[in-house]
Amino acid sequence: MKMRRPLVAGNWKMNGLTASLAEFDRIVEGYDGALKAKTDLLVCPPATLLAAFAAGRGDVGIGGQDCHAKPFGAHTGDIAAEMLADAGASAVIVGHSERRQDHRESNGQVRAKAEAARRAGLVAILCVGETRAEREAGQALDVVRGQLEGSIPDGATAADLVVAYEPVWAIGTGLTPTIEDIAEMHSALRAALKARFGAEGDGFRLLYGGSVKPDNATEILAVADVDGALVGGASLKAESFLAIARAYL
């Protein structure tokens, strides 16, 4: 029995049209009884579908995939955390490696986004993770600790922030770190959170992300200090997403 309530979050990335509402409905229908009693479920659709998903969400949480640091203004194409909340979101992913890479987001920008999430009353799911080159160079722990230190706002609390460890080389590749490597990283993240936030550090939920599938979920989610998963590809189908969430039952 985990001391923190597990969270299984699905990141749909740039996938999904209005026809995908039927798949989301199947997720909502499957989130029942024992599963609901044990595990939080969250789906982060593309922004175009967020309000429609929120309207039929049942007890499934809805999250955005990114937000701007400012609450409003002349920022073409961007979305404020307040807008996500207004559309029905309760959370937002910040600092995903695809944002850090494709949009050159720095730790400072990610931190500002996490602060914006808190301002808007959203839970920030803050992503960290090393590249393959960094792991091969033996720098994974230092890189990830540095990202955490630079991206997490002062005053963050376990109620308003979740950390997701996603090794970049494991995302969408079918590759995963060894169970020992996942355990080592999550334990290092826990230690860093306790060093900075004291007893509060024990309360933050730490998700693992990167090629989580129904067939590896049980083993990964059983690791101490893994409090859930951030799931990409396997979250697009209700069957596989729910199977991962049921790993906790």
Ligand SMILES: O=C[C@H](O)COP(=O)(O)O
């Ligand atoms: O945000 C989710 C992750 O990037 C993991 O994606 P994946 O499950 O497709 O590897």
